[in-house]
Amino acid sequence: MKLPLTGGCFCGALRYEIAEAPLATYTCHCTDCQRLTSSAFSIAFTVHDHAFRLTAGDPRLLQKTAGSGRIATRWLCPDCGSWVCSSPSAWPTPTETVRRVRAGTLDDTSWLRPTEHFWIRSKQPWVTLPEGDKVFGTEPN
């Protein structure tokens, strides 16, 4: 992994830079992610919010109550509609301000290896998770 990490939306209008290594990389098998990605799960990672910086574009912010009951604010490119990241939240501890970034928006995804898996309660049955990884029926809180 080379720092800073760089990435952006499908059309390139929204770009970001991340100065620190991610805290955790995970897959999410919730039905919201399945619908939003038209896939079996999404891949995302968490970073300290102070390490994240938008370098181009002006995101459109969309709010929705997630399956967990938490209000999630998604940052979308207003031009191409790509979901790039979410607003920072106090998670996993109240004192830590962490941002979740959609891992597929990275320019280089070669180093990605999710080691935690959320919402396996709604995981599609053909998906096999690597042995030894951390799994959560819903998600850690």
Ligand SMILES: [Zn+2]
């Ligand atoms: Zn775009």
Ligand SMILES: [Zn+2]
């Ligand atoms: Zn999800």
